[in-house]
Amino acid sequence: MKNTVTTLQNQKLNKDKITMLTCYDYSMAKLMDTSGINVLLIGDSLGQVMLGYEDTLPVTMEDMIHHTRAVSRGAKEAFVLADMPFMSYQTSVYDAVLNAGRLMKEGRANGVKLEGGAKVCRQIEAIVEASIPVCAHIGLTPQSVNAFGGFKVQGKSEEAARQLIEDAKAVERAGAFMVVLECVPAKLAALVSEAVNIPTIGIGAGAGCDGQVLVYQDMLAMFSDFKPKFVKQFANVGEVMKQAFADYTKEVKGGTFPSEEHIFAISDEIIDKLY
Ligand SMILES: Nc1nc(=O)c2c([nH]1)NC[C@@H]1CN(c3ccc(C(=O)N[C@@H](CCC(=O)O)C(=O)O)cc3)CN21
Ligand SMILES: CC(C)C(=O)C(=O)O
Numbered sequence: 001m002k003n004t005v006t007t008l009q010n011q012k013l014n015k016d017k018i019t020m021l022t023c024y025d026y027s028m029a030k031l032m033d034t035s036g037i038n039v040l041l042i043g044d045s046l047g048q049v050m051l052g053y054e055d056t057l058p059v060t061m062e063d064m065i066h067h068t069r070a071v072s073r074g075a076k077e078a079f080v081l082a083d084m085p086f087m088s089y090q091t092s093v094y095d096a097v098l099n100a101g102r103l104m105k106e107g108r109a110n111g112v113k114l115e116g117g118a119k120v121c122r123q124i125e126a127i128v129e130a131s132i133p134v135c136a137h138i139g140l141t142p143q144s145v146n147a148f149g150g151f152k153v154q155g156k157s158e159e160a161a162r163q164l165i166e167d168a169k170a171v172e173r174a175g176a177f178m179v180v181l182e183c184v185p186a187k188l189a190a191l192v193s194e195a196v197n198i199p200t201i202g203i204g205a206g207a208g209c210d211g212q213v214l215v216y217q218d219m220l221a222m223f224s225d226f227k228p229k230f231v232k233q234f235a236n237v238g239e240v241m242k243q244a245f246a247d248y249t250k251e252v253k254g255g256t257f258p259s260e261e262h263i264f265a266i267s268d269e270i271i272d273k274l275y
């Protein structure tokens with residue numbers, strides 16, 4: 001059954017945790033989809049893990065559409081959520097609606113995600129008005145890395161904690177159907193999760209959220225530029241891959257690959273004529 005805004009929101013009511021992973025291509029989308037992951041997020045984190053940038057700021061609408069299209073083709077049941085990249089919605093409400101529309105129309109996403117709380121509520125309202133489901137993202141919002149001065153835990157002071165709660169309530173009022181809480185103290189995230197009716201999806205926000213999200217290269221140990229404290233490596237796929245690449249090299253150089261089972265035959269008669 002296809003995951004929808006309604007099925008995801010019912011999961012909060014039924015205390016059935018929502019699973020979300022980042023996904024950037026067709027093969028991975030099929031693997032995650034058949035594993036029952038509820039939401040595939042085409043995160044702008046693709047700037048770091050797929051494209052090798054230092055942060056998410058250089059990611060373009062074209063990058064996001066390219067990857068979203070690939071994921072959409074592989075997601076039969078999972079909800080496809082696409083991040084709006086830096087400067088695709090901050091500039092104006094008009095830009096926000098136009099670019100959200102492109103992710104739906106060209107990327108075939110089921111919804112979009114944008115960073116910010118009360119500051120981006122005009123954008124959220126306008127995108128929702130255009131019948132596009134919006135997921136908000138508050139706490140550590142990586143597109144604001146230069147304003148924050150680094151990737152740091154948010155909401156630790158009383159003032160910042162109150163602001164986070166207000167931001168969550170504001171995006172709910174603006175029409176967001178879900179909200180990501182990134183890098184906030186677990187007890188604060190649990191409080192926010194009780195304070196709003198929409199599902200909260202945590203990353204570095206503890207088990208009190210209504211769901212969890214991780215970058216897939218992090219949880220499979222395929223990415224090593226940095227490793228946030230909140231990452232759990234569920235399998236060492238990076239090591240498995242490195243071993244396979246080394247074995248391939250050894251067999252090619254040693255002449256054991258390709259062997260009989262990997263080749264195509266031709267009659268000796270024809271070969272003799274060629275000589
Ligand atoms: N591979 C990857 N994983 C992510 O989780 C991720 C991305 N890329 N790109 C976009 C953002 C950036 N994120 C990050 C990046 C670094 C830290 C980090 O290193 N945090 C430190 C300091 C926390 C503190 O003490 O304030 C940590 O130890 O977790 C956290 C989130 C989360 N997102
Ligand atoms: C980490 C998640 C929430 C994200 O926004 C991304 O992958 O870009």
Ligand SMILES: [Mg+2]
Nearest residue numbers: 043044045083
């Ligand atoms: Mg993102």
